[in-house]
Amino acid sequence: MDAMARTYAHRGEAPASDPIRLLGIRDTPLSVDEVFATVGEDSAGGIALFVGTVRDHDGGSGVDALGYSAHPTAEAELRRVAEKVAADFPVRAMAAVHRVGDLSVGDLAVVVAVACPHRAEAFAACRRLIDDLKSEVPIWKHQQFSDGTEEWVGA
Structure with a gap:
């Protein structure tokens, strides 16, 4: 029995089909509507959604430009992370997409959503995801900052 089935069996619930409905690393604009629609589930009483946007500052400096790069294994790692969350929470549906490439202030950088039977579980699972x-x-x-300096984050 896999971890997800064990988790559901422990809670006295039947294992659902794969709750991971959408995962992706994209070089095109992201859609909150797409992610939200993907996690719609009749058995879920709560859907938690997180949207990360490009802000105009970081650490007290103005941000002029921002770009994201991903390792070729990023999508596989995203699936691994999502599977761990689905194994630890009663996830009914889940989605996560992250943008790569050059982004502007206000652009969506990441959108994740989790549907669970109750709101507290949905919030906790979304936060963990x-x-x-x-x-x-x-x-x-x-x-790239307004003062001409630049910084890599997460590298």
């Missing part, structure tokens, strides 16, 4: 994505998936941010 975005936190683990940011710390474990090999995606790097290159920021």
